[in-house]
Amino acid sequence: MTEAIPPGTRLVNLPSPFPFKRGGELKGARMAYETWGQLNAARDNAVLILTGLSPNAHAASHAGNPEPGWWEAMLGPGKAIDTDRWFVVCVNSLGSCKGSTGAASVDPLTGAPYRLSFPELSIEDGARAAHAVVQSLGIAQLACVIGNSMGGMTALAYLLLHPGAARTHINVSGSAQALPFSIAIRSLQREAIRLDPQWNGGDYDDAHYPENGMRIARKLGVVTYRSAMEWDGRFGRVKLDSEMRGDEDLFGQEFEIERYLEAHAQRFVRSFDPNCYLYLGRSMDLFDVAEYGGGDAIKGLAGIQVERAMAIGVHTDILFPLQQQEQIADGLRAGGADSQFVALPSPQGHDAFLVDIARFGPAIAGFLAR
């Protein structure tokens, strides 16, 4: 598939070669990023946003691209992440397919896409690549690093690998280590893709594409990104009108919830590269801050040095459950940070940080305003 890089996205070359934690290296790799606001003269007002698995670097609209971004309501002049005050950088994750180098990118050594010759990706590799972007902008220390979901893992790795790289940290619905429920979900997503005959060991093209595997993977993702509580109120048992149902199909869509999942799948399956999905998902499974604490996640977290921190999440998150944000807050406090744990009653599950701006916005704004 072709890489879809939003207009206005900037690119920066990574050091070449760029070695990976688990072996292998990239040559001629690059990172995609976007920025908002102005870096001040002291270069001390920079905020880095590290994303979840699938977003690109276009977190919000700007002069170079007026299209709304994936965190449009959170980021901009006068918003919770106020671009009148902060110089904000958002990177597309290393290993993704939205401009940064990943398995779908062309390997300059062969002229062909990496596919499964891409080295095994770790969250730490993504953190080092994001740090290289920040360095390229002449920023010695971030005012804050904000990481959402997978980006919450990347942010912890960023702070562990680069002591003093940020004064403060906001961890949004993140975790310090993958637990078995989330590993099981991601393992199933990978299996659905890999069992699709069109995946073909990673060697597919637009005409022969593992659409069915991606469809199952995405729907399973959506099931775990939202919450049963939200769906009870939003969909209940509402059925589709008979003309939408396709009555000739005994096991076709019957309920609104089925159409909702299908719509999510159709938007996603051709817009994200399947091999990149495999690499990024696996990197989350493998991440464990306990490696930095002699097997103890709290000790690992306590090795992080920031002045202030906030770990925030919601009660209805089944993928990154709330106790994982509490663990992060506890661990950063053990490391000496002024650390707060914020539990929100959002019904929208793991995705709440994307949609429940009424709750997440004030919490993030309040932290940044201090």
Add this chain to the structure above:
Amino acid sequence: MTEAIPPGTRLVNLPSPFPFKRGGELKGARMAYETWGQLNAARDNAVLILTGLSPNAHAASHAGNPEPGWWEAMLGPGKAIDTDRWFVVCVNSLGSCKGSTGAASVDPLTGAPYRLSFPELSIEDGARAAHAVVQSLGIAQLACVIGNSMGGMTALAYLLLHPGAARTHINVSGSAQALPFSIAIRSLQREAIRLDPQWNGGDYDDAHYPENGMRIARKLGVVTYRSAMEWDGRFGRVKLDSEMRGDEDLFGQEFEIERYLEAHAQRFVRSFDPNCYLYLGRSMDLFDVAEYGGGDAIKGLAGIQVERAMAIGVHTDILFPLQQQEQIADGLRAGGADSQFVALPSPQGHDAFLVDIARFGPAIAGFLAR
């Protein structure tokens, strides 16, 4: 696939034709069942067990089949469901593939398996078929009908369709209506099977079998049958020994939780018919007691007349969440029953009734002893 009927299973013919709620009918259909204990002279000590989606009628060992059954620890002389006192009947669900007629059975009119020519199955059809088994045994009124999971739905339908058919009722991890999270999970399971090219519109055989689709469906089932809490303690982040891992496979099994899911899938995929899985799952989605209460589930439940009832479940069940058992208890109480709601702290999720006998056993024994 061939039907696997445990030895010692008895068969009884259903009335022929046997019409279905949503249209269509079966001719020459039969039900498989097993019994334990003795029916007393008054014929008032019979207990009916209605199962979840996949079990056969072999709930426990007996003289005709000494193999342990799926509820072995719960059922037998001196156990919670005491066969020294009760005459216990367990039926294989209509539409299943363990002796009762289902999509994998041979249609006597054509001499070939029904496959997708089997009529659309409703929970109510299964309830009427189970009632026919009970009638064939000369039992006018059950002492108790016990329904687990899907069987909890079937039990409610049984009581709605056959007033006075039981004096008491135990609803175990059941629900009065499918809610969107569980519909979404089952819809995904069906989609995984139907997208498998070997499913072939329901026309498969042992040599061309939708094993990959069934593998995904079963693993997704197991993910929702257990709980994240249980897995945190049981598996954590334990990895497989390198010799089990298959290091040549970049995205193969790495964690114990992945091996656990694989073992579950391997035991299941060839032992349950894929088409039957589709029919039974869909029947659960469609079930809604509110149809019997003018759109109100509580009013529908209040139409059920039993002397005593207990709805029991666990805090960690994400597929049939605890509030659904509370709703059943409330509705039966509104109908005049002496009705209790029992919430257990089992960590094992929806499957707890199968494995946490230490908690479920005393609750069920106590109810039956009154």
